[in-house]
Amino acid sequence: MKALLLVAHGSRRTVSNIEIAVVATSLRKQVGDDFALTRHAFLEIAQPSIPDAIDELIADGADDITVLCYFLSAGRHVREDVPAFVEDKRKQYPEVKLSLAPYLGQAPDLIGVLHHLAKI
Numbered sequence: 001m002k003a004l005l006l007v008a009h010g011s012r013r014t015v016s017n018i019e020i021a022v023v024a025t026s027l028r029k030q031v032g033d034d035f036a037l038t039r040h041a042f043l044e045i046a047q048p049s050i051p052d053a054i055d056e057l058i059a060d061g062a063d064d065i066t067v068l069c070y071f072l073s074a075g076r077h078v079r080e081d082v083p084a085f086v087e088d089k090r091k092q093y094p095e096v097k098l099s100l101a102p103y104l105g106q107a108p109d110l111i112g113v114l115h116h117l118a119k120i
Helices: 012-031 050-057 076-092 112-120
Strands: 004-009 037-042 064-068 095-101
Touching: 004 012, 004 050, 012 037, 037 076, 064 076, 064 112, 076 095, 076 112
Parallel strands: 004 037, 004 064, 064 095
Antiparallel strands: none
């Protein structure tokens, strides 16, 4: 079963974390034909953590998980931290396919979205 895990940084502001949950819910509606499960997780500060969310997806039957980083640039979190969590889980669950999608900042349509926002 395929699953999508949207990963964000996490914030001390509850409202910011709720925004990510709302994005994940909207994403679930959009990608339902491609992914049976869609969840969100946080790198730090907020819950669920990335490792916990991966464990939960696997417990719910996922055997092919794509991790999608909701980050705009390839800083340390995108280049090192998130891949390290994914690699640890690959070792723990060798029977599960775990892959990293390109992060948000690499989306080809992002420039068009920024243009649109600038005109509002």
